[in-house]
Amino acid sequence: MLEKVIDILSEFTMLGKDKMSEQSSLVIDLGLNSLDVINVVVAFEEEFNIEIPDQKIKDLATVGDIVSYLKTYV
Amino acid sequence: MRNSPYPLYELPFIRDLKDMLAQKESQMPESVAFTYAKGHGHIEEKIYHAFFCEVNALGTWMHYQGIKGKHVAIIGENSYEWLLAFFAIINGGNVAVPIDKELPKEEVTFLLQKADVTAVFCSKAYRELVEDLEQFSVFSMSDMADYIEEGQQHIAHGNMAYVNYEIDRKRMCCIMFTSGTSGASKGVMLSHESIAEDINGSCRLFVLKGNTIALLPFHHAFGLVVGVFMVFHYGYTIYINKSLKNVQKGLQIAKPQTMFLVPLFVETFHRQIWESAKKDGRDKVLRRMMKFSDILLRIGIDIREKCFASVHKALGGELQYIISGGAGIGTQYIQEFRSWGVEILNGYGTTECSPCAAVNRNFYHKDGTVGLPVPNAKVKIAEDGEVLIQGSIVMLGYYKDAEATAEVLKDGWYATGDLGMLDEDGFLTLTGRKKNLIILSNGENVSPEELEADFLKDEAVQEVLVYEKEGMIVAEIYPRNDFPWNDIPWEGLQKGNCADKEEYFHNLQKQINRNRPLYKQIGKVLLRDTEFAKNTSKKIIRYQK
Numbered sequence: 001m002l003e004k005v006i007d008i009l010s011e012f013t014m015l016g017k018d019k020m021s022e023q024s025s026l027v028i029d030l031g032l033n034s035l036d037v038i039n040v041v042v043a044f045e046e047e048f049n050i051e052i053p054d055q056k057i058k059d060l061a062t063v064g065d066i067v068s069y070l071k072t073y074v
Numbered sequence: 075m076r077n078s079p080y081p082l083y084e085l086p087f088i089r090d091l092k093d094m095l096a097q098k099e100s101q102m103p104e105s106v107a108f109t110y111a112k113g114h115g116h117i118e119e120k121i122y123h124a125f126f127c128e129v130n131a132l133g134t135w136m137h138y139q140g141i142k143g144k145h146v147a148i149i150g151e152n153s154y155e156w157l158l159a160f161f162a163i164i165n166g167g168n169v170a171v172p173i174d175k176e177l178p179k180e181e182v183t184f185l186l187q188k189a190d191v192t193a194v195f196c197s198k199a200y201r202e203l204v205e206d207l208e209q210f211s212v213f214s215m216s217d218m219a220d221y222i223e224e225g226q227q228h229i230a231h232g233n234m235a236y237v238n239y240e241i242d243r244k245r246m247c248c249i250m251f252t253s254g255t256s257g258a259s260k261g262v263m264l265s266h267e268s269i270a271e272d273i274n275g276s277c278r279l280f281v282l283k284g285n286t287i288a289l290l291p292f293h294h295a296f297g298l299v300v301g302v303f304m305v306f307h308y309g310y311t312i313y314i315n316k317s318l319k320n321v322q323k324g325l326q327i328a329k330p331q332t333m334f335l336v337p338l339f340v341e342t343f344h345r346q347i348w349e350s351a352k353k354d355g356r357d358k359v360l361r362r363m364m365k366f367s368d369i370l371l372r373i374g375i376d377i378r379e380k381c382f383a384s385v386h387k388a389l390g391g392e393l394q395y396i397i398s399g400g401a402g403i404g405t406q407y408i409q410e411f412r413s414w415g416v417e418i419l420n421g422y423g424t425t426e427c428s429p430c431a432a433v434n435r436n437f438y439h440k441d442g443t444v445g446l447p448v449p450n451a452k453v454k455i456a457e458d459g460e461v462l463i464q465g466s467i468v469m470l471g472y473y474k475d476a477e478a479t480a481e482v483l484k485d486g487w488y489a490t491g492d493l494g495m496l497d498e499d500g501f502l503t504l505t506g507r508k509k510n511l512i513i514l515s516n517g518e519n520v521s522p523e524e525l526e527a528d529f530l531k532d533e534a535v536q537e538v539l540v541y542e543k544e545g546m547i548v549a550e551i552y553p554r555n556d557f558p559w560n561d562i563p564w565e566g567l568q569k570g571n572c573a574d575k576e577e578y579f580h581n582l583q584k585q586i587n588r589n590r591p592l593y594k595q596i597g598k599v600l601l602r603d604t605e606f607a608k609n610t611s612k613k614i615i616r617y618q619k
Binding site: 025027028031033034035036037038041044045053054055057058061 | 151175176199200317318319339342367416490515516546580583584587591592593595596597598
């Protein structure tokens with residue numbers, strides 16, 4: 001799951017996969033702004049065919065948070 | 075049309091929002107006021123007449139619940155029900171208190187108490203923010219149809235007290251909180267008059283010729299008064315976009331002629347357009363076409379709609395104007411969107427001015443300025459360069475905060491804290507900030523002192539300065555020299571020792587960012603080896619870097 005998440009984030013941010021780990025923060029390490037984070041969420045929704053409620057988005061602060069969320073709901 | 079002065083637009087005067095609603099009911103009851111997605115691909119339409127009736131029914135129901143002369147909060151995503159609640163609250167003598175749904179629960183509670191709220195309309199998705207708070211009567215927006223039905227029955231039985239309630243336009247109708255956590259957040263008291271006058275004034279400067287999409291949050295004055303009420307007054311249809319996840323879909327459904335945005339959206343759309351062109355190998359062609367089209371435009375030939383069809387399609391296909399406010403926008407964006415055939419009209423406002431104080435006009439605009447002051451407000455520049463505003467659009471004051479009110483309201487002039495100048499044609503240009511406030515490109519204001527206070531709670535921080543750089547909040551820290559970096563048991567985040575200062579402060583940054591809305595997160599921490607320069611009273615000199 002981690003690998004898949006990093007694949008998507010790498011494509012979205014155009015950052016190398018080696019720059020990302022489970023601890024990477026979306027804002028601090030990946031340089032995403034609040035709208036980028038929402039667009040990333042849409043990318044995950046489409047990829048995994050799930051719906052991530054708006055109110056949960058602010059809990060997705062790190063790559064690890066996304067992985068945990070997807071592990072629970074996919 | 076040439077870019078030159080021309081007469082102000084004429085629209086019927088509105089006394090207050092109740093009057094605006096009544097005018098629309100008599101002028102265009104069957105026209106569509108709002109559209110929004112409901113269920114699987116269905117687009118619900120609400121005509122002006124339906125909105126008028128439902129506001130009255132909900133308001134009547136509220137009076138029957140004993141909600142009269144009360145402060146009523148609204149918490150939730152943008153929705154038709156949110157707007158119904160707002161109108162129903164203020165049109166019957168109550169005061170609306172819109173709350174940012176992204177705030178943590180403890181902050182929401184603090185704001186509700188600060189505003190003396192007794193009842194709350196809350197959407198299902200954000201219900202947990204007010205759960206267990208027994209001091210407030212909480213009403214679910216998903217049950218609104220039942221409340222309306224009940225209200226309609228009361229009206230059918232002849233109870234017209236709410237419908238006939240007369241608005242005192244000088245009275246407060248809304249408390250809107252400025253950004254900031256806990257103590258720093260101020261409740262701006264807006265009157266029926268200030269909101270109505272802001273709509274009257276803005277509509278005279280700017281004309282709308284088509285439908286719009288509401289993307290900005292309704293708890294913000296810009297998103298609500300300008301993005302919704304002004305459009306409503308013009309009588310066009312507003313597509314209510316519930317979630318920012320659906321912006322692309324929303325644009326294709328709404329096909330907006332005008333959008334009201336903060337710079338963050340403009341910058342993101344701009345980047346997406348270029349990234350998409352680059353992916354398809356069209357970026358160089360696009361750049362050449364823009365130069366070619368700009369040259370033709372100078373001699374009066376406009377081929378932009380055909381040349382940049384893909385850009386227009388991505389923005390819904392009919393976009394002509396973007397009204398940008400909330401923060402400054404780079405002229406590069408204005409020029410490139412103009413090359414594509416979309417005019418960005420920069421405006422200026424603050425919640426304290428209900429909010430629009432100035433805006434560039436459709437056919438009379440100057441890049442780099444925030445436009446002409448609204449006709450029912452006076453703008454002058456103080457000796458120290460501060461922009462001062464006077465007029466019926468100015469707030470009544472900060473709720474239960476006479477000291478803060480006295481600081482900014484002097485002899486009827488509102489001191490904005492922004493520095494600026496007026497040119498010979500009356501256009502306002504902003505040149506900086508007098509107050510310490512970070513204005514982010516999403517229009518949110520962040521007080522650096524609040525964030526600094528969070529850092530200073532940590533014993534490893536000797537001094538800190540928070541500022542904005544390239545759209546990111548930066549915390550520059552002078553660490554305590556004698557701090558034992560490699561002997562810190564971390565609570566919550568990471569137990570064990572930190573290898574060095576960098577790791578320690580990286581962890582601290584993450585800890586401070588937790589539970590903080592995305593826009594308020596510290597993007598970067600810089601460590602320095604020397605103390606900050608200080609003035610004679612030993613305060614850090616904020617702007618010397």
